[in-house]
Amino acid sequence: MLDSMRYLSTRGGVPATGFREAVLAGLARDGGLLIPATIPDVRDQLDRWAQLSYGELAVEIIRLYSDLPETELTEQITRVCAAFRDPEVTPVKPVGPVHVLELFHGPTLAFKDVALQWLGHLFSYLLAQSGGRLNILAATSGDTGSAAIAGLRGRPHLRIFVMHPHGRVSPTQERQMTTVLDANVHNLALDGSFDDCQRILKALFADLPFKDRHALGAVNSVNWARVLSQIVYYFYAAFRVQRATGARAVQFAVPTGNFGDVLAGWYAARMGLPIRRLILATNENDILARFFRTGDYRRGKVVPTLSPSMDIQVASNFERYLFYRVGSDAAQLRKLMKGFDAHGRLSVPLDEHGRVDELFAAGVGATADTLATIRRYFERHDYLLDPHTAVGVHVAEQHLDPGAPTICLATAHPAKFSAAIRQATGRDAAHHPLLDQLADLPTRCTVLPADTDAVRAFIAQHAGVEGKPQARG
């Protein structure tokens, strides 16, 4: 077994575990995040990999980090690719000064489908092997919930409970979740905010006897399988743009919330993909942009924006990056995270050039920038950017590099955020048949108070047969 198939906790408090345990546990039991013991160097594979299709490339990359049988993995990836409406899965298109990597051709029209379609197949396989079952609990402000439901609906051995803030997700996002009527899907609309949903999620995962009794699992981006599957499109897009432009190095602009997507880019760079820079873009919720400019990570207040999936102040995946940034020193990491929990801030020393990390550039796309960028790309390039993607494109334009083409990750289809598109362009320009047809479908959803005990009781009642404990990270 390769060392990259063994997983360690960032907090160093649990023994190394295998891929299967890492995926089923989500979070390590010491509260840390699971990371591969080593990161493979693939530089001598790049020329060969550049010739592969998306699906072939996914198999090559995932097999370095997992011990799944090759035929099984190939089968899973073939099914994932078939769920995307574009034959390239994640096509790259030149638009004005940038290349747009379209990650929104999956069932729910957001990039989270790339990972969650795979996670559905992966969970089913792992559970069928062990005879276990899993109750997935998720909190969503919109995109995660629908992508997770689309990936897990109708699967045996699995139930999914998704909490969203009642009346505070967009009507489209709400319908994408509540029109799914499969018996294993439970939508919970909590009378509270997204923060309440996250607080309840954390409380239930911290209740280890409850977690074990009901075999609770996680699908948010702390799950290593999500990060892993997202590494693939960095390679895929870089190869396509290298071929189209003749350039060797590329850079990526990534609209960021929980630091999951951009972390996958960081792994791709560490594996040897020639990435000159990762351009991290946030909206007004700019804790990460501030960190990469100053070394200071300081919690702020969440403000609602046109890019709601990035309205996050504490990025759940940041801990993985921070672990490497402090020299893979779990004791130092624990100290920083403890300080952050207590005081809402932490900091790292800058390098001799006053930088946090030479691989990263960072910037903010505020609401006015987002609207102006959507309008400009629509008028000049006849291309509609969703508001999240527009944040990334706005920041990318300030970091263009003549020697390294810029690839902007397009994380959602504009039709998911049609109100913002209308505001930017003055036209009802963004539609998608998949969303239009949801309007008349029946829905199912349970409204609950934003109270941990109420959610705990609902899960206990609907989790079905007691699960075999799965979470042993």
Ligand SMILES: *Cc1c(COP(=O)(O)O)cnc(C)c1O
């Ligand atoms: C989730 C999401 C993001 C942020 O991704 P992270 O991995 O949390 O950084 C950006 N855009 C859209 C449309 C999303 O759904």
